[in-house]
Amino acid sequence: MITIKNLHAKVAGNEILKGLNLQVNAGEVHAIMGPNGSGKSTLANVLAGNEAYEVTEGEVIFNGKNLLELAPEERACEGIFLAFQYPVEIPGVTNSTFLKTAIDSIRKYRNEPEISAKEFLALIREKAALLDMDNKLISRAVNEGFSGGEKKRNEILQLLMLNPKLAILDETDSGLDIDALKIVSKGVNYFRSPENATIVVTHYQRLLDYIVPDFVHVLYKGRIIKSGGKELALELEEKGYDWLKTDEVEAV
């Protein structure tokens, strides 16, 4: 699905990603963990095409296409979805207008007709119910005045509505209460299929009890320094990151 090779990226003049490699195949869930400031959100933003981040080296192939050549909206239309760590508010624009426009933009890119109002309504009702979301949130302005947890839940609603190929979830679990965590995980598991893939960025092993990953990677100082199965997350929970900060990293 996606192959990242030797990725280097800068933000505000500082190199944050320093030769990152990662391969994610269809049907897989990869968890990325790592200390604060190690570059997890940077990776997510670079993949989504945020222009504040400058790629200086490396390549990213997404379903056979050179991802780095595409504009952010083209990447979205090709099937990249980023659930933001800090979702922004769009005052005055209702969630439903926003989502219908998004769906229609993606359909247009694929030369498909617009979704009918009826079909759209049925779809959003179904997904909102799945996430235990109040219908009121759907008719409210995008994220405006939403609580932290509601914003995160809204990201997952968008994920289910747009049904992308690769979902990148940036700390979707932070700020969620236990019940919300379960619901959000349920949403993500519902999304999972042999045709798509998910990258989950998280600090907590707890999320991975619900969204069970196939692989766990540790991102440190802009590179992946360790990869393993889901048991790696448990080990990290127990030991922290210090034991991994070996000379192997410092040497490079």
Next chain:
Amino acid sequence: MSEENKTIENVTNSEYKWGFVTEIEEDAFPKGLSEDIIRKISEVKQEPKWLLEWRLKAYRHWLTLEEPTWAKVKYESPDFQDIRYFSAPKQKPKLNSLDEVDPELLATFEKLGIPLEEQKLLANVAVDAVFDSVSVATTFKETLKEKGVIFSSISEAVREHPDLVKKYLGSVVPYTDNFYAALNAAVFSDGSFVYIPKGVRCPMELSTYFRINAAETGQFERTLIVADEGGYVSYLEGCTAPQRDENQLHAAVVELIAMDNAEIKYSTVQNWYPGDKDGKGGIYNFVTKRGLCETNAKISWTQVETGSAVTWKYPSCVLKGDNSIGEFYSIAVTNNYQQADTGTKMIHIGKNTRSTIVSKGISAGFSDNSYRGLVKVHKSAEGARNFSQCDSMLMGDKCGAHTFPYIEVDNNTSTVEHEATTSKVSEDQIFYLNQRGIPTEDAVNMIVNGFCKEVFRVLPMEFAVEAQKLLEISLEGSVG
């Protein structure tokens, strides 16, 4: 240049789509202003003597006035002797039906999206079309007549309903009001007149469409709307002008009178030629609009201002009667080198009078956009309430947004609330929408529409869509 500005730089190079010129023979007066010219205007229009006298008094008063300079706009002041004060398409002296209107004129309005044949019109909107100095057609007159509603050009009203016109003309905006109001009173050529009889709810939206066509000609229309006790009317004005290199002056006056329990809803979609992207040409839009509310009456001004090189306009409400209500909802968009100084005045005189002000200013390019508003609560206005919300949105960092709220309260039982915000279309918002597949131009439109939502909501349905499109076109090219 930061990313943010680069992005925003690219959404502002749109073309004015209404800039064509109609080739039509016109009867025009020589340039310049004098008592002779005013007499000639009055004569061509076969006006009664009292109106000529009123015009001349206004002119003599105007001669004593100075052009106002307090607005936050910079422009070369017009040479009033270099303007033509009357220009009308040549036509038969009297129009009995649309068949007699010059086909070239019908084609012009058709091209502007205002077909004048009734069967082509929106079924519930009657239109008065004003081309340069004269009204060329008013539709649905018969349907309105059945309800006793008078909707005609003001020139026709002067002939057909002289008593009504004489009673109300200048009663809300006297010619002594200000420099441009005096000029308008002296030389006004045409405009619309509406009278809603007691207890009548006007069965359709009324609309006037103003088109400036002739070069070097000023447009000075005058609109007078009277809703008698318990009457209701919703009125919309629209306007466009050809694309020309020189500035043209538009100085209109609108007077509204809402008698006891009456309601007038006045909506404007102002789309005069704004000048080119370097600031050359465009209309000077210096307008005085004011409404008077008697007991329990309500007047709402809603405006979507996207055009004109310079705008100077403050639709106001005099809340004279107890419990009367004034509302002002405004969207003002400036792009390139446009300048707008616009807002409202809410004058609370009666008891328990209420006013609401919602102003949304959007500035892009090198433009300057100011809100200027006065809320005055007289001693007599016990229990008066005002709420003002003035929001500005900046696109890029070369434009300006300013807010000048004036609040004068002489009654301590009243409440006046003022809120103001300034925001930027942020790169984060655009990226968020991009990330969901929405291209940047659509993303900006979405953000701007969201920002203006409270105002779109109060526009008549038919026009909300049009206004939304207009906004998109006005900001085309200002973000990329």
